[in-house]
Amino acid sequence: MAYNEKLAERIRQALAHLPGVEEKKMFGSLAFMVNGKMCLAAGPGRMMCRIDPGIHEEALKKKGSQTVIMKGRAYKGFIYVDDEYLKTRAAFDYWVKLALGFNGQARASVKK
Numbered sequence: 001m002a003y004n005e006k007l008a009e010r011i012r013q014a015l016a017h018l019p020g021v022e023e024k025k026m027f028g029s030l031a032f033m034v035n036g037k038m039c040l041a042a043g044p045g046r047m048m049c050r051i052d053p054g055i056h057e058e059a060l061k062k063k064g065s066q067t068v069i070m071k072g073r074a075y076k077g078f079i080y081v082d083d084e085y086l087k088t089r090a091a092f093d094y095w096v097k098l099a100l101g102f103n104g105q106a107r108a109s110v111k112k
């Protein structure tokens with residue numbers, strides 16, 4: 001299944017003010033790299049957000065959110081948010097702000 005193009009465009013617009021944002025197709029999603037680090041991704045029916053692992057459990061209290069699980073492993077600090085819960089500007093901006101807020105502290109997954 002392909003990523004959600006409308007969601008990708010919303011993310012693109014939200015990050016337009018930042019220099020050097022890169023887009024990479026991976027894991028069936030379109031990932032948005034900020035400062036060389038994965039920040040957000042538009043997937044099929046949901047957005048992935050990389051947030052501070054220290055607030056992971058608190059963020060999961062938001063409706064429509066769940067921990068990213070790949071190959072049976074839960075990734076603390078990575079959260080999926082269902083499209084249905086991103087319809088309002090306030091809800092969408094909440095998750096974008098959390099991801100951008102953590103980006104400066106996040107480690108790059110691939111060294112250059």
